[in-house]
Amino acid sequence: MKNIDRIIEKFNTPDTCLVVSAWPQKAGNKEINHGVAWYTKLSLTEIAKKKGTKFVVLAEAGFDNTPELVERGKILVLRVFTPTHHSLYPAILRWLRVFNTIPHVFVHSEFGAGSGLLHYGLLLPFLALIRLTGKRITYVAHNVIADITFLQTHLGIDASPFVIDATNMLIHLHTLCIGKLVDRIVVLDEALKQRLEKILPATPIIASAIPVSPAKIISRAKAKKFLKIPAGHKVMLSFGFLSAYKGSDWLVNAFHVHAKTALGSKTTLIMAGGPAHSLKNRSHYQDYYLELNRAAEASPNIRITGFVPEKHISIYFAAADLVVLPYRGLMGSSGGLTHALAYKRPFLFSTAMQDIWKNRDVQKAADAARVDKSRLFFPLSSVGMHELLKIVHSATKRAKLTQVSRILSDERTIQYHSDKAYNQIYAPRSYAEQDKLTILQSLGLAST
Numbered sequence: 001m002k003n004i005d006r007i008i009e010k011f012n013t014p015d016t017c018l019v020v021s022a023w024p025q026k027a028g029n030k031e032i033n034h035g036v037a038w039y040t041k042l043s044l045t046e047i048a049k050k051k052g053t054k055f056v057v058l059a060e061a062g063f064d065n066t067p068e069l070v071e072r073g074k075i076l077v078l079r080v081f082t083p084t085h086h087s088l089y090p091a092i093l094r095w096l097r098v099f100n101t102i103p104h105v106f107v108h109s110e111f112g113a114g115s116g117l118l119h120y121g122l123l124l125p126f127l128a129l130i131r132l133t134g135k136r137i138t139y140v141a142h143n144v145i146a147d148i149t150f151l152q153t154h155l156g157i158d159a160s161p162f163v164i165d166a167t168n169m170l171i172h173l174h175t176l177c178i179g180k181l182v183d184r185i186v187v188l189d190e191a192l193k194q195r196l197e198k199i200l201p202a203t204p205i206i207a208s209a210i211p212v213s214p215a216k217i218i219s220r221a222k223a224k225k226f227l228k229i230p231a232g233h234k235v236m237l238s239f240g241f242l243s244a245y246k247g248s249d250w251l252v253n254a255f256h257v258h259a260k261t262a263l264g265s266k267t268t269l270i271m272a273g274g275p276a277h278s279l280k281n282r283s284h285y286q287d288y289y290l291e292l293n294r295a296a297e298a299s300p301n302i303r304i305t306g307f308v309p310e311k312h313i314s315i316y317f318a319a320a321d322l323v324v325l326p327y328r329g330l331m332g333s334s335g336g337l338t339h340a341l342a343y344k345r346p347f348l349f350s351t352a353m354q355d356i357w358k359n360r361d362v363q364k365a366a367d368a369a370r371v372d373k374s375r376l377f378f379p380l381s382s383v384g385m386h387e388l389l390k391i392v393h394s395a396t397k398r399a400k401l402t403q404v405s406r407i408l409s410d411e412r413t414i415q416y417h418s419d420k421a422y423n424q425i426y427a428p429r430s431y432a433e434q435d436k437l438t439i440l441q442s443l444g445l446a447s448t
Helices: 006-012 035-050 088-099 117-132 150-156 161-181 190-199 220-224 248-258 281-297 311-318 335-342 351-358 359-367 382-391 393-411 415-424 428-442
Strands: 015-020 026-028 030-032 054-060 066-070 075-081 104-108 136-141 184-187 206-209 234-239 267-272 302-304 322-325 347-349
Touching: 006 075, 035 066, 035 075, 035 335, 035 415, 075 088, 088 117, 104 117, 117 136, 117 161, 136 335, 150 415, 161 190, 184 190, 190 206, 190 220, 190 351, 220 311, 234 248, 234 311, 234 335, 248 281, 248 302, 248 382, 248 415, 267 311, 281 322, 311 335, 322 382, 335 347, 335 393, 347 351, 347 382, 347 393, 351 359, 359 393, 382 393
Parallel strands: 015 054, 015 104, 054 075, 104 136, 136 184, 184 206, 234 267, 234 322, 267 302, 322 347
Antiparallel strands: 026 030, 066 075
16 A cells, blocks of 8 residues: 555544454455454444544454555554464554554454464453553453353363363453453443443443344345255254354254254255354364264255355345354354344344343344243253244244344444444543543442
8 A cells, every 4th residue: 555654644643543353354356254353344334434433453464464444544454463473462562652642442352362362361461561551442342251161162171160160260360350451341242241240340331232234135035046945945044153152063963853854854954154263273173063064964954054255145144034043152242143133034042042131122122023032032952943943934933033133123223333332432522421430430429
């Protein structure tokens, strides 16, 4: 990019926000995307467009590391670090010194997840060094974990009580340290906010759901024809990276057991996703993924697609009669849910995700559609799979769930979200208002 020094000077101002996060990578005409990168781009581009806010994004290096200007020159993307290399943090800190007049830094928790435990260990001194520069820090926590019991297989850790208890204690201490080092924390779900408030009662925490961007919807018949779905088949869709945390193995194995039943034989299960971005190089996950594919191959009605290019996402959701979220717990917001809302598709959660009911907009949508809370959840059992098959073949039940999806989609539209996110998180006055609230709380004049 020509005149890069002049561009840096233009962005090195107090009214610019500096963001450390993944950003979608381009490989030829393709855009390689994953949850955090997609979320960051969607949120920042809408705010830049509507509010004129300038952003500098320090992102992971990729196929093309040329500096990039986005949204009519309002967003400068600099690919400056390798997420799996030890130079990750020094590289980012060097660029923070370059942008020495930007007062606010927004650090996304997953920006270096590819380096594993090293990332989480070095995150604390990294945040401390940012504090020493005098900058204010907003930490965007994409995951909030208090107990890793449900993540044993996902992480490939020892299942002994001692290891679980010790790991939980370390996570708790790590979270306490983050709370001391940052000015405030943003989470993507109300349930995560309430969970974190129990650990960090004095740290300002903001819940800001993943926004829903309007999607162009093609006909279900055309989508099923394109995907070569057998005539008369209903489509059950699971979207996103495949992992034990997301219940991918339960879904494949439970469906296989019911594949030859009257309902199962007329259903196609599509696992629209590939290897998990942060786990693909771990041996335990490679074994898990291999076994998952073997299990899927044993049933002709189960398809694992591998990574889904962004241009094909609409086809899979258009074909879906029901979107299922069989997660074994709730530690972060679901990209699969956000896509289901964008395409107005009916969805169901596992009972392990019941904390999602703490979101007022979920309650509001269910109440407006006259759908009882219990109708939104299914157990991770044979009974649960039987219920899913009955629902995917019931036009009446799907219609009620579709109504919930439509209402919740309207509540989370990107246009509404961008205004709310700007006022709560990115507007210059948001810090001043938070400072005022903190003072009032210390004087006992406002509730925590």
